[in-house]
Amino acid sequence: EPEVTQTPSHQVTQMGQEVILRCVPISNHLYFYWYRQILGQKVEFLVSFYNNEISEKSEIFDDQFSVERPDGSNFTLKIRSTKLEDSAMYFCASSGLTDTQYFGPGTRLTVL
Amino acid sequence: AQSVTQLGSHVSVSEGALVLLRCNYSSSVPPYLFWYVQYPNQGLQLLLKYTSAATLVKGINGFEAEFKKSETSFHLTKPSAHMSDAAEYFCAVSDSTGGFKTIFGAGTRLFVKA
Numbered sequence: 251e252p253e254v255t256q257t258p259s260h261q262v263t264q265m266g267q268e269v270i271l272r273c274v275p276i277s278n279h280l281y282f283y284w285y286r287q288i289l290g291q292k293v294e295f296l297v298s299f300y301n302n303e304i305s306e307k308s309e310i311f312d313d314q315f316s317v318e319r320p321d322g323s324n325f326t327l328k329i330r331s332t333k334l335e336d337s338a339m340y341f342c343a344s345s346g347l348t349d350t351q352y353f354g355p356g357t358r359l360t361v362l
Numbered sequence: 363a364q365s366v367t368q369l370g371s372h373v374s375v376s377e378g379a380l381v382l383l384r385c386n387y388s389s390s391v392p393p394y395l396f397w398y399v400q401y402p403n404q405g406l407q408l409l410l411k412y413t414s415a416a417t418l419v420k421g422i423n424g425f426e427a428e429f430k431k432s433e434t435s436f437h438l439t440k441p442s443a444h445m446s447d448a449a450e451y452f453c454a455v456s457d458s459t460g461g462f463k464t465i466f467g468a469g470t471r472l473f474v475k476a
Contacts, residue, residue: 283463293406293452293466306463341405343464351464353398355405 252276254354256342262360263332271327271357273342282325283343283351284317286310293341299325332361364389364455366467374473381425381440383470385453388434395436396454396464397427406452412436423447448474 255274263269275282284296297307299317316328325344329336339358343351369384387393395412410421417429427438436453450469456462 285464285466292468293454295463295465298463308463350408350411352408353406 252352254342254344254352256340256354256357258357259355260358260360262362265334265361266331269329269332269359271329271340271342271359273325273327273344273354274323275325275342275344276346276352277323279344279346279352281305281345281351282317282319283345284327285341285343285353286338287341287356288335288338296327296340329359332359334361337361364393364457364465366453366455366465368451368453368467368470370470371468372471372473374475375443376475377445378442381438381443381447381472383438383451383453383472385427385436385438385467386434387436387453387455389455389457391457394456394462395427395429396456397421397425397436397438398452398454398466399423400450400452400469402449409438409451443472443474445474445476448472 257272282299285293287293295308297311298305314330318326337360339356341356342354345351365388367386397409398406399409400406409425410419412419412429420426425440427436450471452469453467454464456464
């Protein structure tokens with residue numbers, strides 16, 4: 251069964267450093283998303299991406315964040331200058347024309 | 363704006379007992395409603411979804427949920443809990459357009475006692 255994959259599973263970085271989280275969505279899907287879950291809190295929407303552009307973003311997704319689909323298979327989330335409060339589990343998801351989003355296993359980001 | 367409220371951050375049941383996890387939603391459009399399960403250190407797995415077809419929705423692992431518009435509820439049930447059901451459960455809502463965002467509730471952690 252097709253699945254969304256994410257790398258790395260765990261990323262540790264120093265405050266102020268740039269990180270790139272990678273996702274490989276399901277191959278025939280058209281919509282891509284990033285969500286985050288701070289430890290012990292709810293899952294929060296960050297951004298959705300369609301046709302090579304952002305279709306919607308939340309207030310969390312400020313200028314420090316960017317997304318890209320560099321090669322037609324990967325979907326990346328970049329955080330330019332990480333802060334302590336960026337520590338969270340980041341989930342990638344993808345969907346086709348139907349409503350069901352399939353989530354990846356997540357990348358745990360720890361900012362020291 | 364859409365929102366989801368899950369009543370009870372923790373629910374504890376005995377093995378074999380009924381599982382009832384409560385979810386109420388708020389939406390200005392006919393909603394799409396979902397239940398996801400998250401096992402420790404894993405991602406989100408879709409249990410079931412409501413998309414304006416049958417109001418009683420059956421999902422995986424014996425779970426089902428009933429959409430009640432009059433009560434704006436979408437409670438999750440399972441007749442008989444199993445130890446393997448211990449996990450975090452998230453109710454979620456989205457609108458019906460493509461590329462929609464999903465709004466999650468705060469989650470309910472289910473404990474199953476032997």
